[in-house]
Amino acid sequence: MSTTPIHLGNPEGKGLAAGTLGLWGSTVIGLASTAPVYSLVASLGWVVIAVGAQAPIAFILAFVPMLLIAFAYRELNNAVPDCGTTFTWGTKAFGPVVGWMGGWGVAVAGMVVLANLAQIASVYFWSLLGQDVTNNDLRVILVAVLFIAAMTWVSWRGVEIGERLQNVLLGVQYLALAVFLIAAVWQFATGSAPGATPFSWEWLNPFAFTSWSGFTQAILLALFIYWGWDTCLALNEETKDPKRIPGRAALLTTVILLVTYVSVTIAAMMYAGLGAKGTGLGNEANADNFFLAIKDGLLGPFGWVLVVAVIISAISSTQTTILPTARGTLAMGVYRALPAKFKDVHPVYKTPSFSTLVMGVVAVAYYVGMTLISDNILQDSILSLGLAIAFYYAITGFACVWYFREELTHSVRDFFFKGLFPLLGGIMLTAAFVQSAVDMWQPDYGNTVIWGIGGTFVVGIGSLGIGLVLMLLWYLFPRSKRFFRGESLNRETEVMVPEDPADFPRSIDGGL
Template identity: 30%
Template sequence: MTRTNSAEQQSRSVEATGGAKPHEHKLRANGVSAAGSIVMAVAGSAPAYSIAATTATLVGTAALGAPGALLWSAIPMLGIAWAFLYLGRADVNAGASYSWVARALHPVLGFLSGWALVVSATIFMVAGALPAGAMTVTLFSPKDADNVPLITAVGAVWFLVMAACVLFGVHVTARAQWIMSVIEVGILVVFAAVALGRAATTDHAGPSFSWDWLGFSHLSGAGVFVSAALIAAFYYWGWDVSANLNEETKDGHKRAGSAGIIGVVIVFLLFEVFTIATLVLLPTKTIDGNSANILSILGEVVWPGVGGKILVVAVALSTIATLETTLIQVTRTLFSMGRDHTIPAAFGRIHPKWRTPAFATLIVVGVSMILFIGSNFLGSVGDIMNNAILSIGLQIAFYYTLAGVAVVVAYRRVLFRSVKNFVLIGLWPAAGAVFMAWIFIASIPGNDPIVNILGIGLIVLGIIPMLLFWRKARGYYTRRPLELPDELDAKAPAHVDDGPIG
């Protein structure tokens, strides 16, 4: 069976209908290497930023169960990563789950999946830019650490710099990520090793580590695990940026999905080590009282004198890097939607020189700047972050659930051809989908109204553009189902290799 790149299908469709020229719908191919795709996946999850911004929230929810929440959320998250790998092999499309869910399940679900990513990424522009501003202000003007307007302005500047990198081409983006992420992860690995040594050999302010922290004994109680899992979803989110870059990655139908899996494993190890170190080395009062600055406090304990400042640098780099990867995700998804005419076609045009979705990028920048200004009237940075994390967690759970179901449906004919297929394409992604659906549904009653309004209401809002552009997007809403890769098709010889790397 012949497998066709859906981006090429859309280009031919546009040409046939007298629309824009095909080259206007083609991103720069081979702009990201296999190693660069892994860097993007790690940067997307933003390990230093996630640890700094979310550890206090997770510990406040799960206490000594925080390491267990990360572990038991990582397992189904890896199932979703396997789903992305195999869906990406069947359909190379910058919209990723937006295209895959549409072709495997239903176009309406596909559109809402893409819309959920767009709104979650847009909310994150505030949740990401504020810490970038806060870390920079902390480094150069500690006395202004509570100055929200200044923090917002500095964060906006960093956001504009990253937007320029995204606009000027994927090569510029990839180079920037290599520099920022290598420094960030290098700092974290060194501090992780020193922190583990201190936790094991010196007196510490918190309790001694126990293996039962990784179990469920500390996650009992009404809604504790559900809330902790929703927070953990935010921790991991972002690794799937490699999927949105599949059209621009060398051998993207294979490498983009593999990068996502490797990225999840790397950030899981970093999250676990720093969460355990925080619990062991810091007293509870210190964790509660420094929710926006917990990593620099930990750094001072691990490496007195300079440790805090070094980790602030890591957080700043991480935050800036993840702003860039989030921009990639939202602009590539909007580009794919515009190419399909499910939103205004202008979003599907690219810059003739830089080969990037320039219009989509500029619109996202404009909307984000408005949100930055509005965030000044929403309360403290901590309040904004807490509501943003939980609402984004709902949106993540929604579109990850659909992706996990989509791969099982798309590959249903080959699930029982081998144990490998059954586990990696069927059982594990299905378990991931069930887990994501469960935390989405079970968390709703316990959420604050603002979290549900932002998390669910904004997804429902996607019905409006869907209805407005229904007729113009006939090609998308009548697209044929996913075709399996030749080596995994049920009609192919049974001896053909079906490994994920090929």
């Protein structure tokens, strides 16, 4: 493996719009990427079904590995502020194969969640118009495709316009959550809540779980609702202080999400209760669309506020989910891990033009194809999403430890933040991945059975396996040779980061 530094000689980095985002803008995009309203709607009911009254502590425990991995992201970003994130860091730490698969994990998670985001937004859109539709209704498919296309255009048009849009959309989401909290607590206090359940400190008892499989299922679901904060890091090259602001924004985002999710969960439990009937959080019929079930009883004629909030949350996250995936494949194109076309940057808008458009097209094709084949398989792909998330987050945690292995004894801070914390985060996520895969193997897990085993397992593990096949196919192309030989990206490579032009080294080989 070559260890000679490769100076790419581009003071503008990869051509992205450097210096666009500040701490606030980066945090807003991180929060918007997690889609707090949509994430709660899609996951809260299933978490309660899995662990009952322990839902609040499940969200707190799931926050722990997220925080530990956020430290890994911060430390790696300080040293290597590259928009390829897990792909770049994994390659520098462990070599081309691990790095490529890490990049694929990011892409798979983005593609799958885009399909579900668009579908949820479309279903709630038609509900707002008073239409009773099913997930595979052609009207739902059409509007969902239009949502993906519109948000792809916004992402292609530029980070700055996306940031302005996200400020408004995120503000509406948190306003709706505030309305929900106030209304739920008020109805509980006045005795008019349908499932009024007094708050209990036992809800926050980490030793009260009664089922190990239920616990791991809840943690994986909770990981999903935190997922998205790392978009801050994928936009590091477009941030004013790429080595510091993205890491701070990521940590700030995770803390805000923790407070949001725990408070809303407690309020929902006090209002609706844990029953398996009616508006109870344990009712499987409402698990996918909790807000639709409670909106009229909670807000009466203003129930549409919650519906609009879910639509906005899903649309908002559709746009921000495209951002990290497009920048990840841009980095892969730059360092020869993908065809050269992926490194194209729009000359005016300074966005990954080809990568962004490909992301939109692939998301539409995946969504339409899976919906027409079987909506149940599409729903199982959502249930399996936690596998891809745990996969590439764990790679990032382990990459941090190995990349900084020679610095861990330099100081107490380095030992904890570059070593112990990322290592623990990686181990936790690996354990969650393995246990969840074992559970998903069972035929009664999820909505489908394929080849006699759980369809969720087949879709989740199969999607990662497809990445391995694509990587082997790419290995056959001449352009890939320098990447797989460790020449175009290795530990010593000077990555294409928009630093001070006066300090940026001149090219010695004409680029990659």
